Amino acid sequence: MTTIAVTNDVSARAGASPRTVSRGAALLTLARRRAALSARTPREIVVPLLTPILFALVIAPALATMVHPTDGLDYKTYVAVGTVGLLVPLSCMFAGIGVIVDRDSGARRELLAAPVPRSLMVGGNFVVALAVSTLQLAALMVAAIARGATFHTSGTGVLWFIAAAYLFAVASYGIAEVMANRIPKQEEYIGATPAVAILPWFLAGSLFPIHALPGWLAAVAKILPLTHALAIMRYGLLDRHATGLHDIWGMSSATGMAALSLLVVAIWAVALAGASVRVFAKSAVH
Amino acid sequence: MHTDRIGRPGPAIEVTGLRKTYPGGVEAVRGIDFTVQPGEVFGLLGPNGAGKSTTIGMLTTTIVPTAGNAHLAGHDVVREPLAARQVSSVVFQEAVVDRGLTGRAHLDLHARLWSVEAGVGRRRSAELVEAFGLGEVIDRTVAGYSGGQRRRLEIARALVSEPRVLFLDEPTVGLDTRIRYELLDLIGGLRARREMTTLLTTHYLDEAERLCDRVAVVHAGAIVALDTPERLLARLGEEIVEVRVTGDPRAALARLRQRGLADDDAFAVGATVTVPLHQQQARAILDELAAAGIGSSSVATRKPTLDDIYLQLTGDRLAA
Numbered sequence: 014m015t016t017i018a019v020t021n022d023v024s025a026r027a028g029a030s031p032r033t034v035s036r037g038a039a040l041l042t043l044a045r046r047r048a049a050l051s052a053r054t055p056r057e058i059v060v061p062l063l064t065p066i067l068f069a070l071v072i073a074p075a076l077a078t079m080v081h082p083t084d085g086l087d088y089k090t091y092v093a094v095g096t097v098g099l100l101v102p103l104s105c106m107f108a109g110i111g112v113i114v115d116r117d118s119g120a121r122r123e124l125l126a127a128p129v130p131r132s133l134m135v136g137g138n139f140v141v142a143l144a145v146s147t148l149q150l151a152a153l154m155v156a157a158i159a160r161g162a163t164f165h166t167s168g169t170g171v172l173w174f175i176a177a178a179y180l181f182a183v184a185s186y187g188i189a190e191v192m193a194n195r196i197p198k199q200e201e202y203i204g205a206t207p208a209v210a211i212l213p214w215f216l217a218g219s220l221f222p223i224h225a226l227p228g229w230l231a232a233v234a235k236i237l238p239l240t241h242a243l244a245i246m247r248y249g250l251l252d253r254h255a256t257g258l259h260d261i262w263g264m265s266s267a268t269g270m271a272a273l274s275l276l277v278v279a280i281w282a283v284a285l286a287g288a289s290v291r292v293f294a295k296s297a298v299h
Numbered sequence: 300m301h302t303d304r305i306g307r308p309g310p311a312i313e314v315t316g317l318r319k320t321y322p323g324g325v326e327a328v329r330g331i332d333f334t335v336q337p338g339e340v341f342g343l344l345g346p347n348g349a350g351k352s353t354t355i356g357m358l359t360t361t362i363v364p365t366a367g368n369a370h371l372a373g374h375d376v377v378r379e380p381l382a383a384r385q386v387s388s389v390v391f392q393e394a395v396v397d398r399g400l401t402g403r404a405h406l407d408l409h410a411r412l413w414s415v416e417a418g419v420g421r422r423r424s425a426e427l428v429e430a431f432g433l434g435e436v437i438d439r440t441v442a443g444y445s446g447g448q449r450r451r452l453e454i455a456r457a458l459v460s461e462p463r464v465l466f467l468d469e470p471t472v473g474l475d476t477r478i479r480y481e482l483l484d485l486i487g488g489l490r491a492r493r494e495m496t497t498l499l500t501t502h503y504l505d506e507a508e509r510l511c512d513r514v515a516v517v518h519a520g521a522i523v524a525l526d527t528p529e530r531l532l533a534r535l536g537e538e539i540v541e542v543r544v545t546g547d548p549r550a551a552l553a554r555l556r557q558r559g560l561a562d563d564d565a566f567a568v569g570a571t572v573t574v575p576l577h578q579q580q581a582r583a584i585l586d587e588l589a590a591a592g593i594g595s596s597s598v599a600t601r602k603p604t605l606d607d608i609y610l611q612l613t614g615d616r617l618a619a
Contacts, residue, residue, distance in 0.1 A: 031374075031385040034414035042411040046397070046404075053399040053440075115397075120405070122395045123456070126359050127412040128385035299321070299362045 031128075039129040043137025050111060050119075051141055057111065061103035062149050065096040069157040076220075090164060090251050093157035095219035097178060097246060098239045100153055101146050102185045102210035108142040109189030113199045116296075125297055132290045135190055139286070142186040143179065150178060164250045173249030173271055180278040181242035185210075187285025194289075194296040213239050224260045235261050238281035241274035309373050310334045311464050311496035312341070312358070316367030319353050319520075327353040329520040330367060335496055335513075337463070342507040343500040344609065345517035351500035352392065354517075355468050358498070359389050372463045385413065388457035392469040392500075394449055398442040402433060402452045405441065406459050413460030420459060427455040431485065447478035451485065458489075465489070467499045471506060486510060504605035514605070518613040528605060535564060535603035535611070540581040542572045545594035554591045560584050566611045573607060576600070 034042075051057050073092035080088050115121040124134055158164070188209055196202045216230060217223070217239035223231045234240045244257035248271050255267035262270040312335035319328040328350040335341040343351045356362030358369055360380040368375060374382040388409075396405060403424070410420030428437050431451045436444060444452065450470065457465055470486060471479040487510055489497060501507055507514045508528045516524040516531075524531060544551045548567040555561035555574060560583060565574040574584055581600050588595060 031382055032414055033381050033385050034412060038414075039412060042408065046400070046408055049404065050397055050399050118394075118398065120395050120397045120408075122361070122391055123389070123409070124412070125361050126384055126387075126389045127409075128381045128414070129412055130381070297361065299356070 033128045036130065036133060039127075040133050040136050040140065043124070043129075043133055044140040047111065047137050047141040048144070051108070051145060054111075057107045058104075058145055058149070061100060061107050062152060064103065065100040065149075065153050066156050068096045068099070069093050069153055069162070070160050073157075073162075074160050086247075086251055086256075087163055089160065090157070090162040091247070092220060093153070093162040094246050094250060095214075095243060096153060096157075097150060098181075098217055098219045098243050099211065099214045100149055101178065101182050102188075102214070102239075103206075104146050104149050105142050105182065105185035105189045106192075106206045106210045108138065108145065108186060109193035109202065110199060112138060112190060112193035113196075113202055116194075117199070121297070131294060131297060135290050135293050138190065139183065139186055142189070143182050146178075146182045165253060166250060170249035173275075174246045176275055177242045177245035177249070177278060180275065180282040181238055183282035184238050184278065184285045187282065187287075187289040190289035191285065191292045194292045213237050216240070218243055218257060218260070222257065222260055231260075238278045241277045245271050245274050245278070310370075311337045311339070311372055312498060313370040314354075314358075314367070315369070317354065317357060317364055317369055318366040319350075319357060319362060320365045326520055328357070328364075331515075331517075331520075331522050333515055333522065333525060335498060337496055338494065339512045340490065340497045340499065340510055342511035342514040343498065343517050344502070344504065344507045344514050344605070345500075346502050346613075349502075349517040350520040351517055352468055353520075355389070355466050355498070355500060358383075359387065359466060360384060386462060387464040387466065388413075388460055388462035389466040390450075390453050390457050390468065390470055392472055394453070396441045396449060396453065399440055401440055402428075402437040402444070405452060405456050406437075409456045409459045415460055423459050423461070424455075427458055430488075431455045445478075446474055447481065450474065450478070450482055454482075454485065462495060465495055465497045467497060469500055469502070471501075471503065483509060504609060508605050516609060516612050523612045524608070531605065531608045532603055535575040535607055536577050537602065538576045538600055539603045539607060540574050540576055540584055541597075541599045541601070542574070542584065542588065542595045543570050543597040544572055544588065545570075545596055546592070548572050551588055551591070551593045554593070555584060555587060558587055560587055564611060568610050570596075573610070575603065 073089045076092065077088040125131060192202060192205060192209065196205065216226070216234045217237050218234065223234045223240060226234060240261065244261055247257050248255045248267060255270055258267060258270035258274060262273060264270050314331060314333050316330050316332060317328055318330045320326050331354065343354060345351050353362055357364045358371065358376060360376050360383060364377065368377065370376065371383045372386040374386065376383045406424040407420065410424065415423070428434055431454065433448065433451060433455060436448055441449060441452065467486065471482050474482065483506060489495065499510060511528060513525065513527050514531060515522045548570055551572050552561060552565060552567045555565065560579050561574045562577065565572070581598070585595065585598060
């Protein structure tokens with residue numbers, strides 16, 4: 014019979030309440046695990062990039078030769094920002110597959126047995142989804158610039174872009190986490206991905222302004238977080254007159270409209286992030 | 300180690316009136332009570348669906364009890380779930396690993412989440428890798444591990460935090476016989492960790508007999524017997540006779556009881572009547588069955604095992 018060495022330090026175990034790992038350290042550990050798993054599945058990073066990069070490199074320049082400038086804006090650049098609205102949801106939905114793999118054949122139960130708040134498991138996934146989205150956004154922007162997109166950037170403009178992009182990414186990953194925890198099979202999840210990641214893109218002013226939509230569809234578009242996020246991102250990087258924001262709010266103050274749209278995206282982000290934690294907890298604990 | 304009011308070590312696991320009813324009214328656990336002392340190896344023995352895994356789920360805080368309470372090293376699993384999880388580790392029935400990560404990454408992850416200091420974690424991991432014979436594969440991804448290697452890794456992982464309570468949920472299920480016996484040897488070796496309490500669930504009776512200090516036999520969500528394996532076995536005496544009858548086994552059992560040749564501890568499962576031999580002889584039993592016109596296709600006398608205890612406690616009840 015194998016005998017395992019006794020190394021217990023009894024004195025260290027005395028005391029009423031055992032020391033648990035700090036939330037920050039636990040979040041970092043869980044994010045590192047998720048990052049290590051994502052790094053071993055490059056499809057999570059590469060596949061969501063393919064369509065947006067195709068738009069930025071091929072389709073947008075081709076359309077730009079046929080389409081007049083939209084509200085005085087360079088169409089290549091207009092579409093380059095629009096493809097952010099395709100890239101981020103696709104990237105987050107792909108990240109959600111990792112949640113299903115964790116549940117079905119991964120180490121989720123070990124993590125549930127760990128002495129850390131379970132909401133941090135979702136937090137660790139969020140951190141990595143945002144990091145991957147950041148890398149992909151950078152790749153998309155580099156591709157767009159290489160193909161002739163021209164951004165009129167300022168410090169404040171970049172901040173508007175970043176705030177809108179990150180809050181939209183939080184909302185997108187929130188949806189992905191909710192779906193991954195509610196949908197029983199990976200096949201069903203993948204089947205639902207176009208409805209969540211691509212359908213809103215056609216309605217949210219990605220390729221054309223929302224005032225070109227029929228009135229009722231424009232009203233639907235104004236509810237979507239993507240419509241607001243894209244209008245802010247364009248305001249930050251190319252649309253100094255905030256025409257996209259004006260289509261939504263019809264106000265004269267560009268900053269005021271951007272702030273209102275950012276608030277809308279933030280509300281979506283907070284609501285969906287909260288929902289993702291609640292749905293995870295319900296699916297993990299019976 | 301937590302202590303009681305006068306400084307004695309308290310129980311490692313204390314379960315009182317624990318009950319779980321799932322939505323839809325399925326009563327998985329029907330109010331169970333047991334206490335496990337520090338260092339003890341305690342077995343929950345029962346078939347699939349008996350409520351063992353639900354009990355483990357409640358103790359590891361992934362299932363919320365409907366009623367009752369449970370403490371691990373003095374920590375209430377409902378009110379202090381983080382503390383309860385800090386003092387415990389689990390080896391699950393099915394593989395719970397990240398196939399894309401190395402074995403070492405699994406040990407490291409566990410150490411970090413259970414707040415094991417980095418140097419201590421590395422030292423313990425190295426000891427466990429050696430003791431569990433994982434040296435050659437520890438830096439490979441788990442996807443390439445055999446079933447036995449993966450199981451050993453999972454047990455090693457659970458030990459990195461030196462838990463005061465270790466849960467082993469059907470640790471050998473699905474493994475081939477050779478690996479199963481190797482693993483039993485390994486689990487038996489954990490007894491050297493005298494500060495560690497082990498709660499083992501199994502439906503392999505030999506496993507419970509070999510490893511456990513005490514065994515609770517679980518049937519339909521309730522504990523129907525709880526004692527040491529030796530005392531449980533002693534209930535059936537030194538020897539039993541097993542008769543496979545060609546007629547109605549219930550009628551055979553009733554006849555033997557009527558004639559004073561079988562006590563209440565005799566039982567019938569399927570076509571087999573099992574009678575503990577106290578004063579009576581096997582020959583007298585066979586003669587009586589023949590006299591009643593009940594044929595027998597096979598007869599065997601042997602020492603009782605936990606299988607017999609289990610069948611007596613559950614099979615007969617199921618058939619009743």
